[in-house]
Amino acid sequence: MTTEEFTPTAAPLAEKLLGSAQEILARYPAGRERSALLPLLHLVQTEEGYVSPAGVAFCAEVLGINKAQVGAVATFYTMYKRRPTGEYLVSVCTNTLCNVMGGQAVYDRLTEHLGVGHDETTADGKITLEHAECLAACDYAPVVTVNYDFTVDQATPDSAVELVDKLAAGERPTPARGARICSLKEMQYQLAGFADPRDGAVGDGVAGAPTLRGVRLAQEHGVAVAGFDPETPITKTKPAREAGALPTPAPAAKADEKADKTAEEKPGRVASVVKAATTAVKAVAGKVEERRHAGQKTEDPQIRTAELRNPTASEPARPGAEAGSPPPANAAEAAGAATSPPAGDGKPAGDSPRTPDPTRGSEEEK
Ligand code: FES
Numbered sequence: 001m002t003t004e005e006f007t008p009t010a011a012p013l014a015e016k017l018l019g020s021a022q023e024i025l026a027r028y029p030a031g032r033e034r035s036a037l038l039p040l041l042h043l044v045q046t047e048e049g050y051v052s053p054a055g056v057a058f059c060a061e062v063l064g065i066n067k068a069q070v071g072a073v074a075t076f077y078t079m080y081k082r083r084p085t086g087e088y089l090v091s092v093c094t095n096t097l098c099n100v101m102g103g104q105a106v107y108d109r110l111t112e113h114l115g116v117g118h119d120e121t122t123a124d125g126k127i128t129l130e131h132a133e134c135l136a137a138c139d140y141a142p143v144v145t146v147n148y149d150f151t152v153d154q155a156t157p158d159s160a161v162e163l164v165d166k167l168a169a170g171e172r173p174t175p176a177r178g179a180r181i182c183s184l185k186e187m188q189y190q191l192a193g194f195a196d197p198r199d200g201a202v203g204d205g206v207a208g209a210p211t212l213r214g215v216r217l218a219q220e221h222g223v224a225v226a227g228f229d230p231e232t233p234i235t236k237t238k239p240a241r242e243a244g245a246l247p248t249p250a251p252a253a254k255a256d257e258k259a260d261k262t263a264e265e266k267p268g269r270v271a272s273v274v275k276a277a278t279t280a281v282k283a284v285a286g287k288v289e290e291r292r293h294a295g296q297k298t299e300d301p302q303i304r305t306a307e308l309r310n311p312t313a314s315e316p317a318r319p320g321a322e323a324g325s326p327p328p329a330n331a332a333e334a335a336g337a338a339t340s341p342p343a344g345d346g347k348p349a350g351d352s353p354r355t356p357d358p359t360r361g362s363e364e365e366k
Contacts, residue, residue: 001018001022001062002018003015003018005061006057006058006061007057007061009053009054009057010054010057010058010060010061012054013044013047013048013054013055013058014058014061014062016047017043017044017046017047017058018062020043020192020194021040021043021058021062023194024036024039024040024043024192024193025062025063027193033063034063034064034065036063037059037063037065037070037073038073038077039191039192039193040058040059040062040063040192041055041059041070041073041074041080042079042080042188042189042191042192042193043188043189043192044058044059045080045081045184045185045188046185046186046188046189046192047185048084049081049084049085049086049184049185049188050080050081050082050083050084050085051074051080051081051082055074056070056071056074078130078132079148079191081128083119084121084125085121085128085184086121086122086125086126086127086128086184087125087126087127087167087183087184087185088126088127088128088146088147088167088181088183088184089127089128089130089146089147089148089184090110090127090128090129090130090144090145090146090163090164090167091130091131091132091135091144091145091146091148092106092107092110092129092130092131092132092142092144092155092160093131093132093133093134093135093137093141093142093143093144093145094107094131094132095132095133095134095135096134097134097138097141098134098135098138098141098142098143099142100141101141101142101154102142102155102156102157103141103142103143103155105157106142106144106155106156106157106160107129107131108157109157109160109161110129110157110160110161110164111129113161113164114127114129114164116128116129117129118130118131122168124168126167126168127164127167127168128184132145135150137150137153139208139210139211139213140153140154140176140208140210140211141154142154142155143155144160144163146163146167146175146181147181147182147183147184147186147187148187148191149175149178149179149181149182149187149203150175150176150177150178151163151173151175151176151181152175152176153176153177153210167181175203177203177205177208178203179200179201179202179203180198180200180201180203182196182198182201206231206233215228
Protein backbone atom coordinates (compact mmCIF):
# COMPACT_ATOMS: atom_id res chain seq x y z
CA MET A 1 0.00 0.00 0.00
CA THR A 2 1.28 3.48 -0.84
CA THR A 3 0.33 6.89 0.47
CA GLU A 4 -1.44 7.70 -2.82
CA GLU A 5 -4.04 5.03 -2.09
CA PHE A 6 -5.42 6.79 1.00
CA THR A 7 -8.46 9.05 1.02
CA PRO A 8 -7.87 12.79 1.47
CA THR A 9 -8.93 12.45 5.14
CA ALA A 10 -6.31 9.80 5.94
CA ALA A 11 -3.57 10.87 3.54
CA PRO A 12 -1.81 13.44 5.82
CA LEU A 13 -1.39 10.83 8.56
CA ALA A 14 -0.36 8.20 6.02
CA GLU A 15 2.48 10.48 4.91
CA LYS A 16 3.88 10.41 8.45
CA LEU A 17 2.88 7.02 9.77
CA LEU A 18 2.62 4.53 6.95
CA GLY A 19 6.15 3.15 7.41
CA SER A 20 5.64 2.54 11.13
CA ALA A 21 2.17 1.12 10.49
CA GLN A 22 3.59 -1.40 8.05
CA GLU A 23 6.20 -2.42 10.63
CA ILE A 24 3.38 -3.08 13.08
CA LEU A 25 1.37 -5.09 10.55
CA ALA A 26 4.42 -7.23 9.78
CA ARG A 27 4.33 -8.54 13.37
CA TYR A 28 1.07 -10.37 12.68
CA PRO A 29 0.48 -13.56 10.68
CA ALA A 30 -0.78 -13.08 7.13
CA GLY A 31 -4.53 -12.68 7.15
CA ARG A 32 -4.60 -11.63 10.82
CA GLU A 33 -3.39 -8.05 10.36
CA ARG A 34 -6.59 -6.58 11.71
CA SER A 35 -5.38 -7.64 15.15
CA ALA A 36 -2.89 -4.80 14.79
CA LEU A 37 -5.63 -2.27 15.43
CA LEU A 38 -4.68 -1.68 19.08
CA PRO A 39 -1.04 -0.68 18.44
CA LEU A 40 -2.14 1.26 15.35
CA LEU A 41 -4.44 3.37 17.47
CA HIS A 42 -1.53 4.14 19.80
CA LEU A 43 0.54 5.01 16.74
CA VAL A 44 -2.11 7.49 15.62
CA GLN A 45 -1.94 9.08 19.07
CA THR A 46 1.80 9.70 18.68
CA GLU A 47 0.92 12.34 16.11
CA GLU A 48 -2.30 13.84 17.35
CA GLY A 49 -2.46 12.96 21.03
CA TYR A 50 -5.89 11.44 20.47
CA VAL A 51 -7.79 9.35 17.96
CA SER A 52 -9.11 11.94 15.54
CA PRO A 53 -11.49 11.27 12.61
CA ALA A 54 -8.40 11.23 10.41
CA GLY A 55 -6.83 8.64 12.72
CA VAL A 56 -9.91 6.45 12.50
CA ALA A 57 -9.86 6.69 8.69
CA PHE A 58 -6.14 5.91 8.57
CA CYS A 59 -6.50 2.75 10.70
CA ALA A 60 -9.54 1.60 8.70
CA GLU A 61 -7.79 2.05 5.37
CA VAL A 62 -4.55 0.41 6.49
CA LEU A 63 -6.42 -2.62 7.77
CA GLY A 64 -9.16 -2.80 5.14
CA ILE A 65 -11.95 -2.58 7.70
CA ASN A 66 -14.64 0.05 8.10
CA LYS A 67 -14.55 3.13 10.30
CA ALA A 68 -17.34 1.85 12.53
CA GLN A 69 -15.18 -1.14 13.45
CA VAL A 70 -12.28 1.13 14.32
CA GLY A 71 -14.57 3.45 16.27
CA ALA A 72 -16.02 0.57 18.27
CA VAL A 73 -12.55 -0.35 19.54
CA ALA A 74 -11.29 3.22 19.97
CA THR A 75 -14.27 4.18 22.12
CA PHE A 76 -14.13 1.04 24.26
CA TYR A 77 -10.71 1.50 25.84
CA THR A 78 -9.98 4.51 28.01
CA MET A 79 -6.36 4.72 26.83
CA TYR A 80 -7.62 5.87 23.44
CA LYS A 81 -8.54 9.50 23.81
CA ARG A 82 -11.49 10.95 21.97
CA ARG A 83 -10.45 14.57 22.05
CA PRO A 84 -7.16 16.48 22.12
CA THR A 85 -5.17 15.68 25.23
CA GLY A 86 -2.53 17.67 27.08
CA GLU A 87 1.19 17.04 27.04
CA TYR A 88 0.86 15.23 30.35
CA LEU A 89 -2.01 12.95 31.29
CA VAL A 90 -2.27 13.00 35.08
CA SER A 91 -4.30 10.05 36.36
CA VAL A 92 -5.43 9.83 39.97
CA CYS A 93 -6.63 6.46 41.16
CA THR A 94 -9.92 6.81 43.01
CA ASN A 95 -10.71 3.11 43.12
CA THR A 96 -11.42 1.26 46.34
CA LEU A 97 -8.08 1.09 48.14
CA CYS A 98 -6.74 4.41 46.87
CA ASN A 99 -10.03 6.02 47.78
CA VAL A 100 -9.84 4.69 51.32
CA MET A 101 -6.28 6.00 51.53
CA GLY A 102 -7.20 9.50 50.32
CA GLY A 103 -7.28 9.27 46.51
CA GLN A 104 -10.51 11.21 46.22
CA ALA A 105 -9.06 14.06 48.29
CA VAL A 106 -6.05 14.16 45.95
CA TYR A 107 -8.29 14.24 42.89
CA ASP A 108 -10.57 16.92 44.35
CA ARG A 109 -7.62 19.13 45.22
CA LEU A 110 -6.18 18.82 41.71
CA THR A 111 -9.56 19.62 40.20
CA GLU A 112 -9.74 22.76 42.26
CA HIS A 113 -6.10 23.75 41.67
CA LEU A 114 -6.10 23.16 37.88
CA GLY A 115 -9.67 24.33 37.27
CA VAL A 116 -10.52 21.26 35.20
CA GLY A 117 -12.56 18.13 35.77
CA HIS A 118 -12.31 14.57 34.59
CA ASP A 119 -10.92 14.20 31.06
CA GLU A 120 -10.45 17.94 30.72
CA THR A 121 -7.31 19.83 29.74
CA THR A 122 -5.87 23.03 31.17
CA ALA A 123 -6.06 26.12 28.97
CA ASP A 124 -2.30 26.02 28.26
CA GLY A 125 -2.64 22.49 26.87
CA LYS A 126 -0.16 21.10 29.39
CA ILE A 127 -2.21 18.85 31.63
CA THR A 128 -5.19 16.59 31.17
CA LEU A 129 -6.65 15.34 34.43
CA GLU A 130 -8.54 12.10 34.88
CA HIS A 131 -9.66 9.94 37.72
CA ALA A 132 -8.77 6.35 37.02
CA GLU A 133 -9.85 2.91 38.07
CA CYS A 134 -7.30 0.67 39.81
CA LEU A 135 -3.84 1.44 38.42
CA ALA A 136 -2.44 -1.85 39.71
CA ALA A 137 -0.35 -0.23 42.42
CA CYS A 138 -2.64 -0.66 45.41
CA ASP A 139 0.39 -1.36 47.59
CA TYR A 140 1.41 2.28 47.13
CA ALA A 141 -2.08 3.76 47.48
CA PRO A 142 -3.07 6.38 46.70
CA VAL A 143 -1.15 6.63 43.44
CA VAL A 144 -0.84 9.28 40.73
CA THR A 145 0.58 8.45 37.31
CA VAL A 146 1.81 10.74 34.56
CA ASN A 147 1.38 9.28 31.09
CA TYR A 148 0.89 5.86 32.71
CA ASP A 149 4.16 5.86 34.65
CA PHE A 150 4.08 5.76 38.44
CA THR A 151 5.05 9.24 39.48
CA VAL A 152 3.72 9.89 42.97
CA ASP A 153 3.31 6.99 45.40
CA GLN A 154 1.29 7.39 48.59
CA ALA A 155 0.19 10.73 47.24
CA THR A 156 -1.21 13.57 49.27
CA PRO A 157 -3.08 16.61 47.94
CA ASP A 158 0.05 18.70 48.50
CA SER A 159 2.46 16.33 46.74
CA ALA A 160 0.07 16.07 43.78
CA VAL A 161 -0.19 19.86 43.48
CA GLU A 162 3.61 20.13 43.63
CA LEU A 163 3.82 17.64 40.76
CA VAL A 164 1.42 19.45 38.43
CA ASP A 165 3.01 22.81 39.21
CA LYS A 166 6.38 21.46 38.09
CA LEU A 167 4.88 19.98 34.93
CA ALA A 168 3.14 23.26 34.14
CA ALA A 169 6.46 25.09 34.62
CA GLY A 170 8.11 22.87 32.00
CA GLU A 171 9.99 20.59 34.39
CA ARG A 172 10.01 16.82 34.24
CA PRO A 173 10.29 15.81 37.90
CA THR A 174 11.89 12.53 38.86
CA PRO A 175 9.18 9.89 39.29
CA ALA A 176 8.82 7.85 42.46
CA ARG A 177 9.87 4.75 40.53
CA GLY A 178 9.98 3.43 37.01
CA ALA A 179 10.95 5.28 33.88
CA ARG A 180 11.55 8.99 33.62
CA ILE A 181 8.65 11.19 32.65
CA CYS A 182 8.00 11.61 28.95
CA SER A 183 5.24 13.33 27.00
CA LEU A 184 2.01 11.55 26.23
CA LYS A 185 2.90 11.35 22.55
CA GLU A 186 6.28 9.81 23.35
CA MET A 187 4.55 7.27 25.57
CA GLN A 188 2.17 6.36 22.75
CA TYR A 189 5.17 5.40 20.63
CA GLN A 190 6.22 2.87 23.27
CA LEU A 191 2.66 1.60 23.59
CA ALA A 192 2.59 1.05 19.83
CA GLY A 193 5.41 -1.41 20.41
CA PHE A 194 8.51 0.57 19.51
CA ALA A 195 11.60 0.84 21.70
CA ASP A 196 12.30 4.28 23.11
CA PRO A 197 16.06 4.79 22.82
CA ARG A 198 16.23 7.75 25.21
CA ASP A 199 18.32 7.28 28.32
CA GLY A 200 16.10 6.21 31.22
CA ALA A 201 13.10 5.63 29.00
CA VAL A 202 12.61 2.16 30.46
CA GLY A 203 12.46 1.69 34.22
CA ASP A 204 13.77 -1.36 35.99
CA GLY A 205 14.50 -2.60 39.47
CA VAL A 206 13.37 -4.98 42.14
CA ALA A 207 9.97 -4.71 43.77
CA GLY A 208 9.73 -2.15 46.58
CA ALA A 209 9.07 -2.76 50.26
CA PRO A 210 5.27 -2.13 50.15
CA THR A 211 4.96 -4.64 47.30
CA LEU A 212 6.85 -7.27 49.26
CA ARG A 213 5.12 -6.59 52.58
CA GLY A 214 2.75 -9.53 52.17
CA VAL A 215 5.62 -11.88 51.36
CA ARG A 216 7.52 -10.72 54.43
CA LEU A 217 4.50 -11.17 56.66
CA ALA A 218 3.97 -14.65 55.28
CA GLN A 219 7.59 -15.51 55.97
CA GLU A 220 7.36 -14.15 59.51
CA HIS A 221 4.39 -16.46 60.10
CA GLY A 222 6.06 -19.47 58.55
CA VAL A 223 4.02 -19.44 55.35
CA ALA A 224 5.90 -19.22 52.04
CA VAL A 225 5.93 -20.62 48.56
CA ALA A 226 8.65 -23.25 48.43
CA GLY A 227 11.75 -22.00 46.68
CA PHE A 228 10.53 -18.39 46.23
CA ASP A 229 13.19 -15.73 46.71
CA PRO A 230 11.72 -12.22 47.18
CA GLU A 231 14.96 -10.73 45.89
CA THR A 232 14.45 -12.39 42.52
CA PRO A 233 15.13 -9.68 39.91
CA ILE A 234 12.35 -8.82 37.50
CA THR A 235 12.95 -10.33 34.08
CA LYS A 236 14.11 -7.61 31.71
CA THR A 237 13.48 -9.04 28.29
CA LYS A 238 11.90 -12.34 27.31
CA PRO A 239 9.40 -13.84 29.75
CA ALA A 240 10.89 -16.63 31.81
CA ARG A 241 8.24 -19.00 30.48
CA GLU A 242 9.78 -18.80 26.98
CA ALA A 243 13.12 -19.87 28.35
CA GLY A 244 11.46 -22.83 30.04
CA ALA A 245 12.51 -21.46 33.42
CA LEU A 246 9.11 -21.68 35.05
CA PRO A 247 8.28 -24.84 36.96
CA THR A 248 5.76 -27.15 35.33
CA PRO A 249 2.40 -26.86 37.09
CA ALA A 250 1.53 -29.86 39.25
CA PRO A 251 -0.91 -32.31 37.58
CA ALA A 252 -4.52 -31.50 38.47
CA ALA A 253 -5.06 -34.97 39.88
CA LYS A 254 -2.45 -34.31 42.56
CA ALA A 255 -3.76 -30.89 43.58
CA ASP A 256 -5.83 -32.11 46.53
CA GLU A 257 -3.02 -34.29 47.79
CA LYS A 258 -0.59 -31.36 47.54
CA ALA A 259 -2.94 -29.00 49.39
CA ASP A 260 -3.34 -31.51 52.22
CA LYS A 261 0.41 -31.99 52.43
CA THR A 262 1.12 -28.26 52.42
CA ALA A 263 -1.40 -27.68 55.18
CA GLU A 264 0.18 -30.41 57.32
CA GLU A 265 3.69 -29.17 56.74
CA LYS A 266 2.95 -25.47 57.37
CA PRO A 267 1.12 -25.16 60.65
CA GLY A 268 -0.36 -21.76 61.30
CA ARG A 269 -3.45 -19.74 60.56
CA VAL A 270 -3.14 -19.71 56.78
CA ALA A 271 -2.47 -23.44 56.67
CA SER A 272 -5.57 -24.05 58.80
CA VAL A 273 -7.69 -21.96 56.43
CA VAL A 274 -6.34 -23.84 53.40
CA LYS A 275 -7.06 -27.16 55.03
CA ALA A 276 -10.55 -26.12 56.13
CA ALA A 277 -11.38 -24.82 52.63
CA THR A 278 -10.11 -28.02 51.01
CA THR A 279 -12.16 -30.15 53.39
CA ALA A 280 -15.29 -28.05 52.76
CA VAL A 281 -14.92 -28.31 48.98
CA LYS A 282 -14.46 -32.06 49.20
CA ALA A 283 -17.52 -32.35 51.46
CA VAL A 284 -19.71 -30.42 49.01
CA ALA A 285 -18.42 -32.42 46.06
CA GLY A 286 -19.13 -35.65 47.96
CA LYS A 287 -22.68 -34.56 48.72
CA VAL A 288 -23.27 -33.65 45.07
CA GLU A 289 -22.14 -37.11 44.00
CA GLU A 290 -24.32 -38.81 46.59
CA ARG A 291 -27.38 -36.86 45.50
CA ARG A 292 -26.70 -37.41 41.84
CA HIS A 293 -26.43 -41.16 42.24
CA ALA A 294 -29.57 -41.20 44.37
CA GLY A 295 -31.41 -39.15 41.70
CA GLN A 296 -32.41 -36.62 44.31
CA LYS A 297 -32.83 -32.87 44.13
CA THR A 298 -31.59 -30.79 47.02
CA GLU A 299 -32.38 -27.38 48.42
CA ASP A 300 -28.91 -26.98 49.96
CA PRO A 301 -27.73 -23.70 48.34
CA GLN A 302 -24.06 -24.79 48.24
CA ILE A 303 -24.92 -28.02 46.46
CA ARG A 304 -27.36 -26.29 44.12
CA THR A 305 -24.62 -23.84 43.13
CA ALA A 306 -22.09 -26.61 42.54
CA GLU A 307 -24.61 -28.51 40.40
CA LEU A 308 -25.46 -25.43 38.36
CA ARG A 309 -21.83 -24.61 37.72
CA ASN A 310 -20.88 -28.10 36.65
CA PRO A 311 -24.01 -30.09 35.87
CA THR A 312 -22.24 -32.83 33.92
CA ALA A 313 -19.29 -33.34 36.22
CA SER A 314 -19.85 -37.07 36.63
CA GLU A 315 -21.33 -37.80 33.21
CA PRO A 316 -19.49 -38.62 29.99
CA ALA A 317 -19.71 -35.98 27.25
CA ARG A 318 -22.76 -36.39 25.06
CA PRO A 319 -22.22 -37.04 21.37
CA GLY A 320 -21.92 -33.72 19.52
CA ALA A 321 -21.59 -31.67 22.70
CA GLU A 322 -18.47 -29.58 23.37
CA ALA A 323 -16.49 -30.77 26.36
CA GLY A 324 -17.48 -28.73 29.39
CA SER A 325 -20.53 -27.17 27.70
CA PRO A 326 -24.02 -28.02 28.90
CA PRO A 327 -26.25 -29.60 26.27
CA PRO A 328 -28.96 -27.42 24.67
CA ALA A 329 -31.91 -27.10 27.02
CA ASN A 330 -34.54 -26.78 24.27
CA ALA A 331 -35.10 -26.72 20.51
CA ALA A 332 -34.32 -22.99 20.18
CA GLU A 333 -30.94 -23.41 21.92
CA ALA A 334 -30.12 -26.44 19.77
CA ALA A 335 -30.92 -24.47 16.59
CA GLY A 336 -28.75 -21.57 17.77
CA ALA A 337 -25.85 -23.88 18.60
CA ALA A 338 -26.08 -25.49 15.16
CA THR A 339 -25.70 -22.15 13.36
CA SER A 340 -23.06 -20.71 15.71
CA PRO A 341 -19.89 -22.76 15.77
CA PRO A 342 -18.05 -22.63 19.08
CA ALA A 343 -15.28 -20.08 19.58
CA GLY A 344 -11.72 -21.27 19.12
CA ASP A 345 -11.35 -21.02 15.35
CA GLY A 346 -9.14 -17.99 15.84
CA LYS A 347 -11.61 -15.56 14.30
CA PRO A 348 -13.50 -12.79 16.09
CA ALA A 349 -17.15 -13.70 16.57
CA GLY A 350 -18.19 -10.93 14.19
CA ASP A 351 -16.33 -12.63 11.35
CA SER A 352 -18.72 -15.58 11.18
CA PRO A 353 -20.63 -15.73 7.88
CA ARG A 354 -24.03 -14.18 8.33
CA THR A 355 -27.24 -15.89 7.39
CA PRO A 356 -29.17 -13.56 5.03
CA ASP A 357 -32.22 -12.03 6.65
CA PRO A 358 -35.10 -12.39 4.17
CA THR A 359 -36.89 -9.38 5.70
CA ARG A 360 -33.99 -7.04 4.86
CA GLY A 361 -33.54 -7.51 1.14
CA SER A 362 -30.38 -8.48 -0.74
CA GLU A 363 -26.80 -7.48 0.11
CA GLU A 364 -26.73 -5.21 -2.97
CA GLU A 365 -29.74 -3.22 -1.72
CA LYS A 366 -28.05 -2.47 1.62
S1 FES B 1 -6.99 0.90 44.00
FE1 FES B 1 -5.59 2.42 43.35
S2 FES B 1 -4.01 1.31 42.45
FE2 FES B 1 -5.41 -0.22 43.01
